[in-house]
Amino acid sequence: MINVEKLHKSFGDTEVLQDINTSIERGEVVTIIGPSGSGKSTFLRCLNLLEQPTSGQVFVNGEDLTNPHVNILNIRQQIGMVFQHFHLFPHMNVLDNLTYAPMTVKGESKAEANRKAEQLLSKVGLSEKVKAYPNSLSGGQKQRVAIARALAMEPDLMLFDEPTSALDPEMVKEVLDVIKDLAYSGMTMAVVTHEMGFAKEVADRIIFMDEGKIVEESDPKSFFEKPKTERAQSFLDKVL
Amino acid sequence: MNLDFSQIVPYIPFMLEGVWVTLQFVILAIIFGFILGSLIALVKISRFTLLKWLADFYTSIFRGTPLILQLLLIYYAVPQLTGYDISPFLSAILTFGLNSSAYVSEIIRAGIQAVDKGQREAAEALGIPYRPMMIKIILPQAMKNILPALMNEFITLTKESALVSVISYLDLMRRAQVVSSDIYRSFEPLIFVGLLYYAMVMILTLIGKYVERRMRASD
Numbered sequence: 001m002i003n004v005e006k007l008h009k010s011f012g013d014t015e016v017l018q019d020i021n022t023s024i025e026r027g028e029v030v031t032i033i034g035p036s037g038s039g040k041s042t043f044l045r046c047l048n049l050l051e052q053p054t055s056g057q058v059f060v061n062g063e064d065l066t067n068p069h070v071n072i073l074n075i076r077q078q079i080g081m082v083f084q085h086f087h088l089f090p091h092m093n094v095l096d097n098l099t100y101a102p103m104t105v106k107g108e109s110k111a112e113a114n115r116k117a118e119q120l121l122s123k124v125g126l127s128e129k130v131k132a133y134p135n136s137l138s139g140g141q142k143q144r145v146a147i148a149r150a151l152a153m154e155p156d157l158m159l160f161d162e163p164t165s166a167l168d169p170e171m172v173k174e175v176l177d178v179i180k181d182l183a184y185s186g187m188t189m190a191v192v193t194h195e196m197g198f199a200k201e202v203a204d205r206i207i208f209m210d211e212g213k214i215v216e217e218s219d220p221k222s223f224f225e226k227p228k229t230e231r232a233q234s235f236l237d238k239v240l
Numbered sequence: 241m242n243l244d245f246s247q248i249v250p251y252i253p254f255m256l257e258g259v260w261v262t263l264q265f266v267i268l269a270i271i272f273g274f275i276l277g278s279l280i281a282l283v284k285i286s287r288f289t290l291l292k293w294l295a296d297f298y299t300s301i302f303r304g305t306p307l308i309l310q311l312l313l314i315y316y317a318v319p320q321l322t323g324y325d326i327s328p329f330l331s332a333i334l335t336f337g338l339n340s341s342a343y344v345s346e347i348i349r350a351g352i353q354a355v356d357k358g359q360r361e362a363a364e365a366l367g368i369p370y371r372p373m374m375i376k377i378i379l380p381q382a383m384k385n386i387l388p389a390l391m392n393e394f395i396t397l398t399k400e401s402a403l404v405s406v407i408s409y410l411d412l413m414r415r416a417q418v419v420s421s422d423i424y425r426s427f428e429p430l431i432f433v434g435l436l437y438y439a440m441v442m443i444l445t446l447i448g449k450y451v452e453r454r455m456r457a458s459d
Contacts, residue, residue: 050361050365073367075367076366076367077366080365081362083358087358087359089359091380100368101368104372
């Protein structure tokens with residue numbers, strides 16, 4: 001579903017991503033881990049062109065995102081994204097946060113968008129917050145709303161950029177539970193995370209990045225028990 | 241102490257009329273400045289490098305030279321260069337409108353760019369096109385930054401409007417001067433129009449506070 005070929009990204013003189021080649025299959029859950037500054041988030045943001053790759057190609061369902069003629073808005077509709085800092089629209093209530101894009105972008109009727117939004121809110125356990133404004137929600141609730149907002153577009157693929165890193169420790173679980181449910185429901189996902197327990201439990205595949213490169217790529221069991229590279233071993237020694 | 245406010249009593253209607261004369265061109269200049277300023281702000285946040293450069297240059301000219309110089313240039317230079325005999329009223333609207341547009345464009349640009357860039361990314365990630373994103377997501381949030389600063393700009397413009405007295409436009413300020421040369425007293429008419437300016441500014445300030453309260457209520 002996603003194919004990344006020879007992806008490079010530089011900010012000025014610093015090369016943040018160097019020759020990234022990988023792919024994500026439909027239904028697969030991939031977690032991307034690595035030390036901070038390793039390029040994980042930049043890599044994820046290249047997948048929906050929030051960052052413009054310096055060179056290389058990113059194919060989503062066969063369409064090359066880096067082709068300037070491609071309709072990026074259309075492709076982004078198929079890719080949901082959840083940010084570290086939520087980025088809910090603060091001037092809209094929870095319901096409007098969920099319905100605005102489906103109504104504006106996909107032309108859904110208000111009734112239909114509302115019905116779907118309410119379903120999604122009950123799925124993330126926030127049915128009673130329909131009329132609440134983001135400012136009145138806790139971090140964990142905000143993030144669950146943000147997940148529901150992304151899902152309201154009925155994407156084929158979900159990108160999570162450190163979805164629990166900005167949360168108080170006691171709120172991490174409620175958000176991870178929602179993401180896990182989603183993973184088990186068969187959603188294709190790429191998750192940048194520091195939650196090793198979550199990665200181990202949910203991922204079909206781990207991508208370990210360091211200094212802008214994919215250092216190791218394997219299934220969670222072998223990655224956590226017998227990492228092939230020294231770099232991954234020393235990383236795991238520090239975080240586990 | 242030699243004070244005699246009774247002497248200005250016959251001139252009070254004449255001076256009060258100045259309030260309306262001043263407001264007339266101030267309101268028109270504000271509207272003109274706001275529309276032009278908004279357009280310039282749109283250019284400033286766009287991707288057209290040459291236009292952006294022009295907009296920045298325009299802003300720096302109007303912010304980098306005295307307002308009274310701009311006023312005199314327009315009032316005297318337009319007839320000299322084009323032969324068109326521009327009226328004080330039109331010169332005033334033009335000068336204050338152009339000058340204000342430079343400040344307004346900066347206020348709007350800064351207000352838009354102060355909105356968390358995550359908002360834009362969230363909208364982009366949802367596939368929302370540029371126009372609805374700006375109108376429904378970015379601008380409503382930018383308004384909170386823009387409106388208070390905009391009210392300040394309008395207050396400044398109202399006070400600075402007194403400058404038009406130098407091109408013999410019969411505004412509030414000029415009327416004070418006319419009265420004082422009539423009665424050979426400066427203090428009383430000046431104090432009187434001073435109070436009128438103060439009242440106008442206070443009204444604008446109150447409107448500004450009301451608007452700000454309304455904005456905060458939506459948080």
